[in-house]
Amino acid sequence: MTDFNDEQLLHYSRQIMLPHFGIEGQQKLQAAHVVIMGLGGLGSPAAMYLAAAGVGQLTLVDFDNVDNSNLQRQIIHNTASIGQSKVSSAKSTLLSINPETGINCINKQLTPDELNDLFHGADCVIDGTDNFSSRFQINRACVTQKVPLVTAAAIQYEGHISVFDLRRQDSACYACLYSENGEENTNCSDNGILAPVVGIIGSMQALEAIKLICALGDPLRNRLLIFDALTMQWRTMKLSRDSNCQVCKE
Numbered sequence: 001m002t003d004f005n006d007e008q009l010l011h012y013s014r015q016i017m018l019p020h021f022g023i024e025g026q027q028k029l030q031a032a033h034v035v036i037m038g039l040g041g042l043g044s045p046a047a048m049y050l051a052a053a054g055v056g057q058l059t060l061v062d063f064d065n066v067d068n069s070n071l072q073r074q075i076i077h078n079t080a081s082i083g084q085s086k087v088s089s090a091k092s093t094l095l096s097i098n099p100e101t102g103i104n105c106i107n108k109q110l111t112p113d114e115l116n117d118l119f120h121g122a123d124c125v126i127d128g129t130d131n132f133s134s135r136f137q138i139n140r141a142c143v144t145q146k147v148p149l150v151t152a153a154a155i156q157y158e159g160h161i162s163v164f165d166l167r168r169q170d171s172a173c174y175a176c177l178y179s180e181n182g183e184e185n186t187n188c189s190d191n192g193i194l195a196p197v198v199g200i201i202g203s204m205q206a207l208e209a210i211k212l213i214c215a216l217g218d219p220l221r222n223r224l225l226i227f228d229a230l231t232m233q234w235r236t237m238k239l240s241r242d243s244n245c246q247v248c249k250e
Contacts, residue, residue, distance in 0.1 A: 002030045002056075008100075012054055025214040026054060032123040032213045033057040037138055039086040040064075041198030042152050042205060043128030044076035049206035051094040051101045055213075058094065059104040059118065062086040073195040115141035124209045127151040128202065132178065139174035142166050143248050149174065150208045152201045155191050157229040159201035162239065163208050163220040166248075172222050176242040197229050 004026065009016065012026050032055050036043050039062040050058060066074075066081040066089050074086075081089035087105035094103055110118065119125055119141050127138050127149060135151065142149040143166055151174055152161040165171050204225075211219045224237040243249060 002027050004030075015053065020216060021214065025216070028214050029054045029210065030056045033059065033121065034209055034213075035059045035061065035118060035122050035125045036128060037061050037125065037134070038128035038130065039074070039076060039090040040070065040128055040130060041073040041193065041195075042154065042202040043126065044074045044090070045199050045202035046126050046128060046205040046209070047090060047094060048076055048097060049203055050209060051098045051103075053206070053210060054098065055101060055209075057102040057104070059106065059122075060087045060090050061106045061110065061118070062090075063107055063109045073193060073198050075199065112137055112141065116144055119145040119147045122147050124148045124150060124212055126205050126209055128205070132180075135174060135178075136180050139164070140247055143173050148209075148212050150205045150212070152205050154193055154198045154201050157194055157197060159197050159227040159229070160224060161201050161204050161208070161220060161227075162224045163212070163222075165212065165219065165221045168221070170222070170241060171248075172239045172241040173245060173248040175247040176245045177224065177239060180246070194229060197227070200227065200229075 015021055016023055016026050034050055034055050036047050036058060039047065039060055047058060064086050066077045066084050066086055068082055070077055076090045076093045085107045087107050091103045091105055094101060115137060125138065125142055125147050127135055129135055139149060146166050148166060149164045164173050166173060208219050211217050222239045224239055226235045
């Protein structure tokens with residue numbers, strides 16, 4: 001386990017003093033590797049809070065460049081980042097928040113085999129992508145590697161978040177919730193999004209990842225949490241593993 005110096009202990013003191021967290025929780029974060037798929041509206045706050053909290057290694061995956069239309073909600077980027085790759089822009093921001101965080105950047109679309117290799121040994125995967133094709137590929141790799149997946153989506157005034165703890169035999173997977181053959185893509189560019197909605201949901205992804213890494217509380221395992229920004233109401237749906245799921249049944 002990592003031994004922290006006085007400056008680090010001061011930096012993380014507000015977490016270390018928490019009940020059920022302590023120095024052991026901070027050591028678990030320092031030793032953790034989290035993969036963040038997508039550095040858009042969801043991935044931005046998730047990555048920033050994980051770096052600030054002291055996660056030791058973050059791998060950022062995105063093959064897009066920063067566009068002016070991103071800046072309304074993708075808070076990890078800024079006007080000076082326009083035209084840069086999202087992963088390089090995000091890395092610069094994260095290192096300014098916590099220079100001790102190890103940042104790995106992957107600026108390309110990964111094949112299923114590459115996803116499997118990347119997720120092997122990771123402590124958690126955060127899915128911040130905006131299309132079903134990517135989500136299904138990420139889910140399959142997490143199932144194969146038995147890596148916890150924190151997945152989320154947001155559109156217009158609504159956000160969803162769920163945790164699939166694929167280390168556990170009773171865990172549902174993303175394909176238990178959505179059919180790989182029956183879903184149509186909806187995204188922000190076609191339907192719009194209110195900026196704070198992705199901020200709220202992306203921050204919750206970071207929170208759920210920390211809870212999984214540190215074995216804190218009750219993560220959103222086998223539950224789908226739905227947020228309605230217009231009424232400020234939350235709904236929870238219980239999920240169960242589909243015995244006929246073509247992805248996780250084996």
